[in-house]
Amino acid sequence: xxxxPELLPGTLDMLILKTLTRAPLHGYGIALSIKRLSDEVxxxxxxxxxxxxxxxxxxxxxxxxWKMTETNRRARFYTLTAAGRxxxxxxxxxxxxxxxxxxxxxxxDSR
Amino acid sequence: xxxxxRKLGLLLARGRFREELDEEMAFHRAEAERALxxxxxxxxxxxxxxxxxxxxxxxxxxxxxxxxGFRVETIWQDVRYGLRQLRRSPGxxxxxxxxxxxxxxxxxxxxxxxxxxxxxxxxxxxxSRIVDVDENSAVFPRSNLSRDDYEDWxxxxxxxxSLEVYTGDGFLLHLGATSEPVxxxxxxxGLFRTLGLKPVLGRDFLPGEDQPGRxxxxxxxxxxxxxxxxxxxxxVGQALNLSGDSYTIVGVMPAAASYAPRAGNRDFxxxxxxxxxxxxRRSCHNLDxxxxxxxxxxxxxxxxxxxxxxAQLEKLYPGSNKDQGASVQPLxxxxxxxxxxxxxxxxxxxxxxxxxxxxxxxxLVLVRAESRxxxxxxxxxLGASRTRLARQFITEGMLLATVGCACGALVAEWxxxxxxxxxxxxxxxxxxxxxxxxxxxxxxxLFAAAMTFAAGLVLALTPMLRHRAQALADNLAEGSRGAAGxxxxxxxxxxxxxxxxxxxxxxxxxxxxxxxxxxxLHVETGFDPTHxxxxxxxxxxxxxxxxxxxxxxxxxxxxxxxxxxxxxxxxVTTDLPIQxxxxxxxxxxxxxxxxxxxxxxxxxxxxxxxxxxxxxRLDRGRLLTEEDTNVKPAPTVISESLARKYFPGEDPLGxxxxxxDLDPKSMREIVGVIADIRENGLAxxxxxxxxxxxxxxxxxxxxxxxxTAGDEKxxxxxxxxxxxxxxxxxxxxxxxxxxxxxxxxxxSIIHRVATWLVGGFAAIALVLxxxxxxxxxxxxxxxxxxxxxxxxxxxxxxxRVYGMILRQAGxxxxxxxxxxxxxxxxxxxxxxxxxxxxxxxxxxxxxAVALVLGGASLLASFLPARRAALVNPVEALRSE
Numbered sequence: 007x008x009x010x011p012e013l014l015p016g017t018l019d020m021l022i023l024k025t026l027t028r029a030p031l032h033g034y035g036i037a038l039s040i041k042r043l044s045d046e047v048x049x050x051x052x053x054x055x056x057x058x059x060x061x062x063x064x065x066x067x068x069x070x071x072w073k074m075t076e077t078n079r080r081a082r083f084y085t086l087t088a089a090g091r092x093x094x095x096x097x098x099x100x101x102x103x104x105x106x107x108x109x110x111x112x113x114x115d116s117r
Numbered sequence: 118x119x120x121x122x123r124k125l126g127l128l129l130a131r132g133r134f135r136e137e138l139d140e141e142m143a144f145h146r147a148e149a150e151r152a153l154x155x156x157x158x159x160x161x162x163x164x165x166x167x168x169x170x171x172x173x174x175x176x177x178x179x180x181x182x183x184x185x186g187f188r189v190e191t192i193w194q195d196v197r198y199g200l201r202q203l204r205r206s207p208g209x210x211x212x213x214x215x216x217x218x219x220x221x222x223x224x225x226x227x228x229x230x231x232x233x234x235x236x237x238x239x240x241x242x243x244x245s246r247i248v249d250v251d252e253n254s255a256v257f258p259r260s261n262l263s264r265d266d267y268e269d270w271x272x273x274x275x276x277x278x279s280l281e282v283y284t285g286d287g288f289l290l291h292l293g294a295t296s297e298p299v300x301x302x303x304x305x306x307g308l309f310r311t312l313g314l315k316p317v318l319g320r321d322f323l324p325g326e327d328q329p330g331r332x333x334x335x336x337x338x339x340x341x342x343x344x345x346x347x348x349x350x351x352x353v354g355q356a357l358n359l360s361g362d363s364y365t366i367v368g369v370m371p372a373a374a375s376y377a378p379r380a381g382n383r384d385f386x387x388x389x390x391x392x393x394x395x396x397x398r399r400s401c402h403n404l405d406x407x408x409x410x411x412x413x414x415x416x417x418x419x420x421x422x423x424x425x426x427x428a429q430l431e432k433l434y435p436g437s438n439k440d441q442g443a444s445v446q447p448l449x450x451x452x453x454x455x456x457x458x459x460x461x462x463x464x465x466x467x468x469x470x471x472x473x474x475x476x477x478x479x480x481l482v483l484v485r486a487e488s489r490x491x492x493x494x495x496x497x498x499l500g501a502s503r504t505r506l507a508r509q510f511i512t513e514g515m516l517l518a519t520v521g522c523a524c525g526a527l528v529a530e531w532x533x534x535x536x537x538x539x540x541x542x543x544x545x546x547x548x549x550x551x552x553x554x555x556x557x558x559x560x561x562x563l564f565a566a567a568m569t570f571a572a573g574l575v576l577a578l579t580p581m582l583r584h585r586a587q588a589l590a591d592n593l594a595e596g597s598r599g600a601a602g603x604x605x606x607x608x609x610x611x612x613x614x615x616x617x618x619x620x621x622x623x624x625x626x627x628x629x630x631x632x633x634x635x636x637x638l639h640v641e642t643g644f645d646p647t648h649x650x651x652x653x654x655x656x657x658x659x660x661x662x663x664x665x666x667x668x669x670x671x672x673x674x675x676x677x678x679x680x681x682x683x684x685x686x687x688x689v690t691t692d693l694p695i696q697x698x699x700x701x702x703x704x705x706x707x708x709x710x711x712x713x714x715x716x717x718x719x720x721x722x723x724x725x726x727x728x729x730x731x732x733x734r735l736d737r738g739r740l741l742t743e744e745d746t747n748v749k750p751a752p753t754v755i756s757e758s759l760a761r762k763y764f765p766g767e768d769p770l771g772x773x774x775x776x777x778d779l780d781p782k783s784m785r786e787i788v789g790v791i792a793d794i795r796e797n798g799l800a801x802x803x804x805x806x807x808x809x810x811x812x813x814x815x816x817x818x819x820x821x822x823x824x825t826a827g828d829e830k831x832x833x834x835x836x837x838x839x840x841x842x843x844x845x846x847x848x849x850x851x852x853x854x855x856x857x858x859x860x861x862x863x864x865s866i867i868h869r870v871a872t873w874l875v876g877g878f879a880a881i882a883l884v885l886x887x888x889x890x891x892x893x894x895x896x897x898x899x900x901x902x903x904x905x906x907x908x909x910x911x912x913x914x915x916x917r918v919y920g921m922i923l924r925q926a927g928x929x930x931x932x933x934x935x936x937x938x939x940x941x942x943x944x945x946x947x948x949x950x951x952x953x954x955x956x957x958x959x960x961x962x963x964x965a966v967a968l969v970l971g972g973a974s975l976l977a978s979f980l981p982a983r984r985a986a987l988v989n990p991v992e993a994l995r996s997e
Contacts, residue, residue, distance in 0.1 A: 033141055034148040052145060056138065057181045064123050072137075082141045 217521025220474025222528025242313020319368025341384025621937020906993025
């Protein structure tokens with residue numbers, strides 16, 4: 007059995023915020039969306055997802071409201087707030103700087 | 118900030134938060150299950166897979182809660198954990214809480230009395246600047262002021278901004294059809310201004326309104342206002358008939374005025390005004406003084422000032438003022454001086470009880486700590502820090518103390534009510550108005566909180582000491598009982614010795630107080646107090662102005678009452694026995710050298726039947742007769758004390774005594790000597806006394822004593838009714854049997870309350886101490902079962918095993934009793950003022966205490982010793 011790569015620490019909040027830029031989603035939808043968009047590489051554990059959502063709620067980066075799904079079930083949908091959108095920008099730019107830095111280290115000639 | 122507010126909101130709606138989270142996660146699981154189903158997995162497998170994938174729901178929820186939770190919530194969790202622990206061992210929990218509740222409740226209740234009497238300031242303006250000002254003489258450390266002396270003191274002093282006086286008085290209140298004797302207060306005009314009290318209605322007395330000849334005005338006390346006028350606001354300006362005179366009501370004093378000395382049960386307050394017959398003499402001491410110190414003046418300076426004035430007056434008026442000095446003390450001392458020793462004693466007793474309760478619970482906690490030894494060791498080994506473990510013990514100790522305190526508040530509430538009832542209502546209103554303030558207030562709450570905190574600390578520290586002293590490894594290993602057991606029994610044994618010592622102190626205190634009470638109630642009275650009904654009569658001054666009129670009335674009273682069925686004999690007197698060392702007379706013996714000294718004796722005017730009615734014992738000579746009434750000056754009967762003091766080694770019969778000036782009209786012949794009748798309080802020294810025929814006196818206030826064949830109490834109402842029937846305008850009051858009078862005298866109240874309370878404390882302490890001893894011995898036996906088994910296997914006799922255990926218990930008991938007896942003597946010396954004719958080292962009491970405690974301890978250690986002796990060596994050895 008192949009081991010699935012772990013989510014990079016500190017990136018979950020960013021991924022959730024990014025997922026919500028397109029439309030409001032419920033928790034299951036967020037997990038599913040991340041899984042699909044990453045071609046099933048990234049799996050969000052429920053144990054991290056819900057605490058993370060609470061954290062984002064507390065920070066005021068997302069809002070939550072109860073709505074009906076297309077299958078007519080009650081679910082809590084999370085919406086990105088303006089502050090969340092700004093935070094996403096900050097986190098993405100920080101992440102890109104980080105990736106670029108890591109990339110430079112890895113690309114360095116090792117001869 | 119926003120974040121913190123949101124957290125707070127979530128804290129308040131924690132239930133909703135959980136529900137939403139649960140629903141959200143349930144939805145997630147359902148969706149995951151549906152997805153798996155769509156992939157073609159059969160339903161049961163899909164549900165299991167979804168659950169597996171999802172993980173532990175509770176754990177998930179906890180993780181989410183941690184995000185939104187506060188640090189404080191972990192303490193709350195600790196508390197809940199502690200509560201669960203208590204619930205798991207309800208025996209321990211209930212016992213510990215009950216013992217703590219008892220200790221905390223009782224000590225808080227006693228403190229509320231101390232607070233009311235000694236701590237809370239008097240409800241006057243700057244009460245610490247108010248002093249009690251009086252005279253003193255060779256025989257009385259504090260005696261009343263005479264009116265002339267008062268006026269001189271007021272005029273001449275430089276240290277007081279005001280000096281006012283008050284004295285008790287009584288009126289016949291004629292209101293509607295009723296005539297009722299009412300207690301009143303006669304005061305100088307500025308008394309309430311000096312105290313800083315303003316009337317709630319109307320006005321205070323005006324300056325100068327207390328001078329002779331001014332219009333008759335009266336102030337109502339708050340109590341009198343409510344009692345006689347139902348608190349109506351239109352009373353000011355109304356006329357009031359007091360003893361036949363018309364008074365105008367000028368105002369109503371506030372409830373706080375009842376804290377003024379002697380004002381507690383007075384309904385009416387009148388200004389001093391005309392001098393009474395007695396007040397016309399400088400030697401008549403009937404007033405109490407109250408002064409306010411000038412700014413910056415100390416009590417000592419005021420005393421020096423007034424003593425200087427008293428010395429001047431003594432030179433000016435040697436006949437009346439010889440040896441008369443000045444007594445100045447803070448007003449509070451005068452008001453609560455009598456109850457201070459008993460209150461402090463009781464507080465100390467309650468403190469000891471609380472201590473023994475804490476020690477007892479601490480040893481329970483210690484036993485429990487023993488059984489949690491492994492738990493603590495495991496937690497320590499798993500990395501719990503020392504502070505984390507300590508925090509748990511502190512939380513549990515404080516939790517126990519807090520629950521104990523909550524229950525203790527109920528105990529305190531109940532104890533306060535009970536204790537207030539121990540003091541007769543009249544006595545409470547008269548001399549202890551501050552008892553109204555007993556109850557919950559900031560002081561008592563603070564005291565309870567402080568005691569709870571201290572108790573919690575003791576309970577937290579005990580197991581911490583216990584666990585600190587051990588290496589972790591010891592506890593993890595099996596069979597480590599030896600070392601731990603030794604440590605435990607050492608700490609436990611020390612605690613038990615403390616408990617036993619306290620129990621001995623309280624038992625000895627209770628024993629000594631009980632013996633004092635017994636001695637007090639059985640003090641030789643010189644008469645037979647059983648079957649004696651008494652009542653006070655007041656005749657209106659206007660209609661009974663001369664001796665013939667009152668004598669006729671008194672004879673009527675005696676005649677009518679004697680005719681009652683059940684009456685054996687009836688007599689009248691100016692003062693009944695067991696009252697006070699008051700109503701004194703200064704005498705001079707004819708033919709003896711005299712240097713102006715005060716030969717102060719009690720004077721009682723009595724009817725001829727008086728001695729027979731009281732069953733007083735005649736020593737020499739004869740008693741007063743009906744004929745003596747007509748002899749002028751009348752002959753007199755003296756008490757044994759008077760004979761002993763003024764006629765040492767000679768026969769007083771036939772001698773004459775007179776007033777200080779030897780006025781021929783005052784010369785009376787001694788015709789008899791009787792054994793001392795106790796005229797004064799039970800605990801006071803006996804004063805010399807003289808008895809003269811009452812029918813020559815014009816006093817319109819007298820007391821009736823009736824000896825009955827049967828139940829005297831049942832006759833009291835008939836007695837009062839019969840006297841009222843003679844003349845409806847007579848004031849009849851104070852119906853009481855002599856036995857009740859003795860029981861309700863202040864000294865017997867103080868002694869009785871002290872005895873009951875300290876006795877109660879001692880009983881509880883005895884039980885706690887002995888149970889503590891039982892616990893220690895039983896625990897030590899259970900720890901040594903194996904050792905005992907080995908000993909017996911090696912041939913030790915059962916008798917020796919008994920001996921071994923009993924020796925251990927006996928050693929602890931002996932140390933406890935020894936230390937306790939030493940402390941008891943010290944404690945008894947400290948409370949000497951409460952002991953009556955009992956020495957602090959009263960051997961029979963101390964021996965009895967040692968015996969009781971020794972016996973109880975023997976019993977408590979016999980049970981575990983028996984268990985030890987019945988140990989089956991084979992089983993004991995196999996058990997480990």
